[in-house]
Amino acid sequence: MATLISFAGLPGTGKSTISRALSVVTGAVYLRIDEIDAAIWTIDPDRDIGPESYHIAAALAASNLDLGHTTIIDCVNPWEITREIFTAAAKRSKASFLGVEAICSDSVTHRARVEGREMDVPGLEKPDWQKVLSRDYTPWTAADVKLDMARLSVSDAVAEIERHL
Template structure:
């Protein structure tokens, strides 16, 4: 299956993706390090590297799915076009796509986590709270079914919920 993570920067989606990857023995394909690698390789930041990073992540996920393995894509997935990209990829492989959106219902905690984190992605600046607020305003409404996890809850509790959701039969 293709698991597409979604959520604002700092909401906790990478933590969930990483732990799910460990639990499912599934590779996690994160978009941010791909974009940072493009910049380090000399691709100008003025180029559409965000879009390009999604396309590269899709190519990597495509290869994993071709091997018959589950893959987790770790990206904001705020745009309807990004979500359509994952649906299309899963359809091409005849596998289900599952969207998992991670939110942080406590804005004070969300901001504190965002401003206190350092992911160590060489060349990738941490987003500001103001940029997160702009992304929130631009986040496309959901039309897909998805699991919503609140990172205010304990990570292990969210992982148990996600694993239960992923194991449930699809209709």
């Protein structure tokens, strides 16, 4: 059975690194909200993007789930309402769902990751530490897997997710 793996976490917690590594290991489809946002901004650079990119990602995920492909969504996924978009997509596609939250409990490490980050999506601005700290984000208490990337390597994080698949 296909699974929708939905990530959540603040910028710099390792979501993209883990998601990509998991995709390589499992062969899962990889969808990244940052790339959807960047594509929208190419058309309209001044657009204030709300939940549109989450709905687009959910629709793309559902198409892949319907074909039997496990699909990974890489995004901040900051609130229960955004997380519900993905759980609903999995349910519509009769796929299983795995919620994964990445955190970084060491603020020095987290800050270094944010400030040392190289942007790999053209058109996206690098987040600054103060914006990360002030971001509206609700911890995902119901996540199936919680990864503290101050304590885990990427390969350990991938292995932990695989144990839940």
